[in-house]
Amino acid sequence: METALEQYDPQIYELTRQEAARQSGSIRLIPSENYVSKAVMQASGSCLTNKYAEGYPGRRYYEGQHVTDLIEKVAQERAKKLFKADHANVQPYSGSVANLGAYAALIEPGDTIMGMSLVDGGHLTHGWKVSVTSKFYKSTQYPVSPETGRLDFDHIRDLAKKNRPNLIISGATAYPREIDFEIFGQIAEEVGAYHVSDIAHIAGLVVAGIHKSPVPYADVVSSTTHKTLRGPRGGMLLCRAEHAERVDKAVFPGLQGGPHMHTLTAIAVAMAEADTPEFVAYAKQVVKNAKALATKLLEYGFNLVSGGTDNHLILIDLRNKNVPGRKLAKALDRARIVTNYNTVPGDPAPPSNPSGLRIGTPAITTRGMKEPEAEQIATFINRIVDNIDNESAIEQVAKEALLLCSQFTVPEHFIIPNNKNR
Numbered sequence: 001m002e003t004a005l006e007q008y009d010p011q012i013y014e015l016t017r018q019e020a021a022r023q024s025g026s027i028r029l030i031p032s033e034n035y036v037s038k039a040v041m042q043a044s045g046s047c048l049t050n051k052y053a054e055g056y057p058g059r060r061y062y063e064g065q066h067v068t069d070l071i072e073k074v075a076q077e078r079a080k081k082l083f084k085a086d087h088a089n090v091q092p093y094s095g096s097v098a099n100l101g102a103y104a105a106l107i108e109p110g111d112t113i114m115g116m117s118l119v120d121g122g123h124l125t126h127g128w129k130v131s132v133t134s135k136f137y138k139s140t141q142y143p144v145s146p147e148t149g150r151l152d153f154d155h156i157r158d159l160a161k162k163n164r165p166n167l168i169i170s171g172a173t174a175y176p177r178e179i180d181f182e183i184f185g186q187i188a189e190e191v192g193a194y195h196v197s198d199i200a201h202i203a204g205l206v207v208a209g210i211h212k213s214p215v216p217y218a219d220v221v222s223s224t225t226h227k228t229l230r231g232p233r234g235g236m237l238l239c240r241a242e243h244a245e246r247v248d249k250a251v252f253p254g255l256q257g258g259p260h261m262h263t264l265t266a267i268a269v270a271m272a273e274a275d276t277p278e279f280v281a282y283a284k285q286v287v288k289n290a291k292a293l294a295t296k297l298l299e300y301g302f303n304l305v306s307g308g309t310d311n312h313l314i315l316i317d318l319r320n321k322n323v324p325g326r327k328l329a330k331a332l333d334r335a336r337i338v339t340n341y342n343t344v345p346g347d348p349a350p351p352s353n354p355s356g357l358r359i360g361t362p363a364i365t366t367r368g369m370k371e372p373e374a375e376q377i378a379t380f381i382n383r384i385v386d387n388i389d390n391e392s393a394i395e396q397v398a399k400e401a402l403l404l405c406s407q408f409t410v411p412e413h414f415i416i417p418n419n420k421n422r
């Protein structure tokens, strides 16, 4: 059947088809990516994209909201139940806006924030120098221990006492270990700072009970909805009842206009999916796969930051392999293995050409891969490292990777059949 997109815009149809083929025909190891279900995809591509809904349920600025009010209330209730939070705001357009919303709710411009340094695994929006979060706020950062690659809470407490931040951010974008949010909460209390916890990467592990939730220990919890949570691209904020009004006002009218109702609708669907035993099993398998992949990489002599992983991601320090991160990521991409180059703690090289590679298992686990496939992927990575300048060896891995992909289908796409490989 010819779709409307195919008929009206063959150029964009063809590019979208190619991307669908790329997604099914490659081993996607970027830890912040996933495959949404067909149900989430349908909600995201629904008529809700046509509706403006500035405001909140019962308090909108345009008419015609009897359906959108119900949808948003469902999404809020599901978020509150899933994360055991007093209040949920499901409107932020993304994780970055959610973070800005959390800061705007709690502190004033010119106040001081303290987050994890980007080069050590923190996110841009945790006060990194090129982010507006370091321009609107004074920013001071904490590192991980260069020896262990782990958070050093004595050091973080000392830095907090010295720099007196108004707000401390816990959470990371490239940290392979479980984060103790309770200690962050204690440090924040000791210095009279608010505690914002950003679980963008690990939200799926938190709802599955694999990692401890920061909700009891943070003033506001921020998340994306599209990483391990496996929803559409979006953001959300969770908080205690006492901060509900400030959080809502910070998101709208503070930062945003109308929420993306199609996304919000798809977030509701993703949260219903996440509230099932199947999702818990999925999240457990994500971690098992990451551990299997890490163990095999260690056998091949790779250095892993912190020595391994407790979550869905692995950070490889490539310095002993004498291959720069970017060169390896590009060779892997030619071998149908999609990763991202990344800094490692204390990296002497710049973020544009760093010494590390970041990989993760959320997407391969969604397509049903388990420990044997994770180990096979480690073998592929090792072969590419050993043959970094050998295009025919890279080509051979690409063939084997495609064969592996062909045994694990991805969730169906409702516009474009995407199990055709490129």
Ligand SMILES: *Cc1c(COP(=O)(O)O)cnc(C)c1O
Residues within 6 Å of the ligand: 032, 093, 094, 095, 096, 097, 099, 122, 123, 125, 171, 172, 173, 198, 199, 200, 201, 224, 234, 235
């Ligand atoms: C991905 C991520 C974000 C930002 O999410 P976007 O949706 O890309 O804006 C924020 N914080 C952390 C820790 C992240 O990993």
